[in-house]
Amino acid sequence: MGLNLTRRRFFEGAAALGALALVSGCAPKALEEEKEQQSQAQQDEVIDIDALEVKYSWCYMCGSCKTICATKNYVKDGKFAFVEGNPEAGNNWGYGCKTLCAKGNTAMQTVYDPTRIEYPMKRVGEKGEGKFERCTWDEALEGLAARLLENREKYGPWTYAALSPQGGSTVNSVGRRFLNVYGSPNYLHSAICQEQITSSRYITLGTSANPYPVQLKKTKLLVNWGVNGENADVNNTNDRANPVRRFDAMEEGLEFIDIRPMLDPLAAHAAEWVPVRPGTDLALALAILNVLVEEDLYDHEFCETWCNGFDKFADHVKQFPPSWAAPITGISEEQITRISQKIGTVKPMGLMYGNSAGDQSNDGNWLCCCINMIAAITGNLDVPGGGGAGMKMPEALFEVGKIKTLKDRLPVYDEDTENGWAASRSKLVAPEFPRWYQNPDDEALDLWPKEPSSAYNGGLQSILTEKPYPLKSVFAHNTNPLSQTRQPQIIAEALKKLDLFYVMDTHWNPSCNYADYVFPACTRYEASAQIGTRNMEEGTFICIEQQVVEPLGESRSDWQFYCDLAVKMGWEADFWDGDFDGCLREQLEGSGFELEELREKGYVFVERTDGARASEPEYQNYEKLFKGLPNGKVQLYNELIGGKPNNREDGELTFLPEYVGPPEGLSETPELADEYPLIFTDVHAHRLSVHSYFSSLPYLRERNRKPWVKINPATAKKYGIEDGDWMRIESPHGWIKMVAEYFEGISPEVIMGKRGWWQECEELGEPGYDCFDGGSEVNALYDATVENFDPFHAGMAKQTLVKISKLEGGE
CATH class of the missing domain: 2.40.40.20 (Barwin-like endoglucanases)
Incomplete structure (x- = not known):
């Protein structure tokens, strides 16, 4: 029996076991505890799944609005009773797979959680006291709308901000639409997210190239740098991080180096585990680059033709030998040299790096840039089994439109025009990226992100420092700022001082105690408000959330909330006359599907009948890949950012990577x-x-x-x-x-x-x-x-x- 099949059966069996235990209304327990707490009748209960009503949706458990795994949801006597993956959605291991991870199997418990918020509430005590009283939706929405309009007039539209802990679809689409109509650029993004990793890649390799191996079975060496696949990707379609796919590739000859401070399960199978000290990854990356250059392990032709400023870069990294990095990183000189030599000689080689490496250190940008540089100078970009170079998927059989955010509604101020900035960038309270970089009109480079953003933590701190100005109104949507970002005590003081703070969530998180209004959100199983698609070799899949059960209490859809609030503010013309179904119909235009039809069926799978299958891409088209970058080359000497203002505007960004290290470190302090x-x-x-x-x-x-x-x-x-x-x-x-x-x-x-x-x-x-x-x-x-x-x-x-x-x- 192959390793792949063995693990697949294990995961499918484990998932099914957990799900069946949940049907009886209890979580799995150790056998002895189960015997004590359950009656024999409960233990012997058998449910005829085929007799239950079925509703279709997307799993809620990796983020409130993600469309990663499509689900079949079973209803018994009006109650959500059982869940499994929709086999026609291409989840996890592909078409036909029904598995869900442990989180996915808890879907029913999210709906019936006794700590859910069920009714709108308004504050009656001091901020932080947690004293609230129940009110009607109309009362809360009217009161909120009046204060938002008052603050807009009194302080300026830029003093309003929306918190976004991750790139959630609701906040990032209809939420941004609300911000743009209000006139504020202050989407407060966490800076602990994929946007950090993506932006660093873009400024080094451009928008089309990447070091991540897509054809993993062709990869001979994988460098896993800070990717926590055992937790983040245990049961989804990510080829690189999914544990089962990693094991499949190992059967084809893959070996991997795992760079993480903790020996998680996959790291136990690595050829080398590199337990780098947290926060010192950039020192390790610079030392690897040093070895690659000093020992002549780089691709000369690629570097001479496609690398910007290679000579300056090569001279720069001479100062970072393994002997310099070893006392900083806690990794021996011998191991640094050994893994560097392997990275420089085994081909094809691919690197994957995660949040813990790229966006959770104060020199994370240069770390990500250096990881991309390692892939580039070793000649491992856009080759089969190396970085990028994924098989070309047949075109989707239909398309679903995106929600328009009305970004052209942001005002253009004199300071924007004078500096050549995009609209309202002058009003960013704490630019997450430099103002000059947040330019959606730069079509040649196609910079990321496409819309303006301020930093979550810095934006909230402005309330206390009043620099450059204090935010006055903030919306926390499905995020708890007292756990989302650094120093909750500082954040609490900011929330106390904030003029208007309102929350929409499924649960009463600690930040609610500082809110003026708290609104109860549905889980996605209680509403029908999001459409997702997936294209695969077998065909193209479309699914809408079917309402599985009635909303708990007076909870409402997050999507509809924005429409309801917009109506109270007099903006119904910009929000589908207050009915989010109008937005769904807008998205379906040209797809061939009607909203009512899709809602009735839940999902449609259109089978591919032309015999088209994934095909080999055009490899090593570097002129196209690096188009838009300075001189059309990989930025080893980074002329895109070098010499330009940083995001704080208190200095300039460097052309070459410089090690800073953590604010508190064994070698740094x-x-x-x-x-x-x-x-x-x-x-x-x-x-x-x-x-x-x-x-x-x-x-x-x-x-x-x-x-x-x-x-x-x-x-x-x-x-x-x-x-x-x-x-x-x-x-x-x-x-x-x-x-x-x-x-x-x-x-x-x-x-x-x-x-x-x-x-x-x-x-x-x-x-x-x-x-x-x-x-x-x-x-x-x-x-x-x-x-x-x-x-x-x-x-x-x-x-x-x-x-x-x-x-x-x-x-």
């Missing part, structure tokens, strides 16, 4: 390390939660009970801490409590936790934990000095130095 001798960081994604959400769901919380921190047993014993003990973890910025979890696959100088423990789980009797000092929110430990954020894409350090001790008394 040795005097601080005397008192705080350990490095703390946290995982970006986790298979049993989505950022800081879903700890309230029994099925997931049961396997993720307490706020944990991975610690090497030798380190723990040095401080008298046993496995399972509560620990006090203190940085120069604050302190938290977490439960020690012994794990030998982590360096003795590093401990690693997970953010987001504010939700309680009533069914299991597990509490939620505070976001401030003495709680369990890891962001309380990190630096929030704006001057320390990445000067190009506003990435923030996700590591600090800490001291630890056993916490007597535990919880």
Whole structure:
């Protein structure tokens, strides 16, 4: 039996087992506990799946509006009872697959979670007190609209901002439309997201080239740099990070190098595990580039023809040998040299890098650029099995339109015109990227992102500093700013001072206590408001969310909320006369589908009958790939950004990479390390939660009970801490409590936790934990000095130095 089939059966069996346990209304438990708490009748209950009503939708569990996995949802007696993947959607392992991950199998529990918000609420106490009273939708919307219009007139439209923790479809489409009609460019993006990684790639390789191997079975060496596939991609279509596909490629001869501070499961199968100190990845990347150049392991023809400023670059990296990087990164000179030589000689080679490497350090832009440079100078761009070069998919059999954001409604100010900036860029409160870079009209380069954005943390800090001006109105949509970004105590003070703050969410997160209005959001299983498509060799798939069950309480669709608020503000003409169905019909124009037809069927799969299949692309078309970059070449010496203002406008960006390192580090701040001798960081994604959400769901919380921190047993014993003990973890910025979890696959100088423990789980009797000092929110430990954020894409350090001790008394 092949390795692929073995693992596929394991995952499908595990998914089915978890889902069936949920049908009976309880989460899976250890056998003895199950015998104690369930009757024999419950244990023996059998449900005839074929007799249940079926509704179709997209899975909600990797983000509120993503269309990654399409689902079949079974309803029994009006209740959401069971879920599985839609086999015609091409999920996970392709056409015919029904599996969902652990999160996907908890869909029913999200709907019936007892901690859901069910009614609109308005504040009656002081901000932060958490005193609210129930009100009607009309009362809340009218009150909110009046204050938004008043603040727009009194302070200017630019003083309004919307928080976006990730590129969620709602906030990024109809949410942006609302911002643009209001007249504000201040979409506050997290700077902990794919946009950081993407922008760094674009300024190095352009918009079409990338180092990620797409034909993984042809790849001989994969460098996995900070990608957490075991958690982020365990059951989706990502060829590079999906564990099963990685194992399939290993059967074809793939070996991989895993660069991560913790030995996660896939790293155990690597040819080399490189446990780099958190926050020092750029030093490692520079040392690898040094070896590639000094040992003549680069592709001379490619570098001479297609690399901008190779000679300047080669001379620059001479100052970063492995002997320089070793004491910074904690990796030996010998290992740095060894992996560099392998990277330079094994072909085809591909690199994949994730959030933990690219956007969660204060020199993350240059790190991402350097990773792309490694792929480029070794001649591994756009070759089969190397970076990019994916098979060409047959054209989709139909298309669905995108929601127009009305970005032309943003005002153009004199300062925009004088500086050659795009509309309203002069009014960005905390530019996530430099103002000059946020230029959607640069068609030659096709820069990213396409619409304006300010940095989430810096924008909120403006409320306190009043620099360049204070925001006055902020909308938190499906995000908890007290867990989303650094230093929740500072964020809480900003929310207290904010003139108008309103929230829409499924759960009462800690930031709600500071809101003026709180609105109850539906899960996607309670509304029919989003369309998604997928194109594959077998055909093209389209699915709309069918309403699976009635909304809980008075909760409403996020999409419809914007229409309702727009009507109260007098903007119904810009929001489909207040009916979001108008937007759906607009998206379907030209597709051949009518909204009513699609809603009735749920999904349609149009089979490909012309015999077309994926075909080989045109390889190594570098003139086309690098079009738009300065001199039409890979930017080793970066003339696109070099010498131009940074995002803070307090200095210029450099032409060549410079190592900065974390604000607190063992080698960077040795005097601080005397008192705080350990490095703390946290995982970006986790298979049993989505950022800081879903700890309230029994099925997931049961396997993720307490706020944990991975610690090497030798380190723990040095401080008298046993496995399972509560620990006090203190940085120069604050302190938290977490439960020690012994794990030998982590360096003795590093401990690693997970953010987001504010939700309680009533069914299991597990509490939620505070976001401030003495709680369990890891962001309380990190630096929030704006001057320390990445000067190009506003990435923030996700590591600090800490001291630890056993916490007597535990919880």
